[in-house]
Amino acid sequence: MTLTIGIDIGGTKIAGGVIDSSGEILQRERIESPSDSRDQIVQAVVDLCHNLMSDHEVSAVGISSAGLINKVRNQILFSPNLDMTGSKIGEEVSTRIQLPVMLENDANCAAWGEFKFGAGVGYSNIVMLTVGTGLGSGVVIDNKLLIGGFGMAAESGHMVIKPEGQLCGCGQRGCLEQYASGQALTRNARSFVASGSPGAATLLKACNGDPTALTGPMVTAAAADGDPASISILAEAGKWLGYGMAAIAAILDPEIFVVGGGGGDAGDLILQPARDAFEQRLTARDHRPIAQIIAAKLGNDAGMIGVADLARL
Template sequence: MATPRTPRVPGTPRRRRAPDPRRVALQQRLRQQTRRVFIGDGPAVGVDIGGTKVAAGVVDGEGRVVAQLRRETPTTSPQGVEDTIAEVVEELAAHHDIVSVGIGAAGFVDAERANVLFAPHLAWRNEPLREAVERRVRTRLGRRVGRRTVVENDANAAAWAEYRFGAGRGESRLVCVTMGTGIGGGIVTQGRVVRGRYGIAGEFGHMIVVPGGHRCECGNRGCWEQYASGNALVREARELARSNSPVAHHLLDLAGGNPEAISGPMVTDAARAGDPAAVELFEDVGRWLGIGVANLAAALDPGTVVIGGGVSDADELLLGPCRDAYRRTLTGRGFRPELTIARASLGPAAGLVGAADLSRGWG
């Protein structure tokens, strides 16, 4: 039986509980995440860090890239990547009055948009990227560049660019899936990037679709990106060629007889030319892509899913099988509206355009 509460004597002050430090920290973090300070539409630097390259550019308020640079990514050295970023920021800032800098990183970025927690394809683990780049830029120039620097997940940046300037323009609930070496993802809802409680939302590529399946670089098995990505396309093409199947003769000819020389663009070119084996490979990847999109529809119910990244260059060779598999797999099919599956329109510049625009205070 509960102990009865002693009534408070009228006129006496209420006893106040000491604030819970964890609750206070959470409230401060949430306020930081939801605060949006827009600093104008002036030129901003966007940097897109991939597994093989660092692309950077100056982006105006309309999403146009007015200057651009590219460097190789020193993947084994976080410090080397940071030096490269500082170098391109310095070079671009020498010719433009920059208001802010946005860095799109292929990895898990924390909610403060400052640190890369984990990058499967780069050597970053709990890396304070924003601080490191700002320090290097100040050392090189003797001053900071712009009013602030922010770090974004590269797929979030690409999703924002497509929402603001590309194939998702006008869509209130957008999901972007980027298919390159792996799969990245971004969510934009009512004009805000959905980053999640810890900043790691949108890692669709690591949803497990085949328990016990192919090993993924993240450490798990059966991740979606092991079946619907550039790596998956190339792996299956090489395996087909190594089997000495007669249907793979054209791919082998393109690769000079060496299965290990087969590349994603090579398979895309062969499929465009009508090679049956290459077309079938894209049908397989597209089917896995459509299954994943149906899962995203069940979880998020977006109006549009934009497909970007290098693999999307195959266009309808990929998107046709994707739409078919989506319709066959969609939960409640026939009794609910179908979302639109569209190809991204901004191409390789989407990541740096989105990072630059988000650094101004959008999203």
């Protein structure tokens, strides 16, 4: 059975695994991301590969990374978090480990992983939205990963949903990411707590009185415990997610939307408001099948499993 390595470069950790053609992880390793320099990140990936290759014979390596990846999948054209903009990490790692290496955007890898081995099994057309700090997305149409003309398709988080809205890290205003992501949750939760409303007591306690310390997972935990303010903040994010899905459906017509990241973990606290908003905004909604909106299944492993499979193709 052909084995490949999947590497997932995250903001704080680099995870790697040896993965078989059924998506099983046979061995996994994880190290802290060295954030000092791009050479150290390349070295860390090479070291991870060598460790994984010592016990298994592998045929190729896939690297999943945030950012914009070029069409031939060997260079990071823009890296929003780590100092990797312009890095030809795919080529550099390939030269040093003497194996074919391909590079792909992390949200695309997660979408492929869920399509092949997770929540998207049995469907040919899926859109995955990864609701974390930001909002990543990946698209599979007719059983193929949508790459686009320049390698940059499926940046749904930067679809403008509210013209002249909130300023986004990408430089534009009103991107979906600013309304349906962890950033949106924390912004809304912090401003609600700062308003001094008595309804913010639970959130104020969760952050020990310091609204700047509030995080998306804190809001989700408070909502799961029944805090009405947190439930409403999550519902607001879910509503915008649903509006975004309706716009996506107008172009891509997927059979399902898979929601991953913290948004998937929040379950129906986000997914039900998303379903309601999606149906409300869907074009010709009374005359068409309605796509399902479901939580992802592979958790944090989706990117690693997905890119290992893409490297096999």
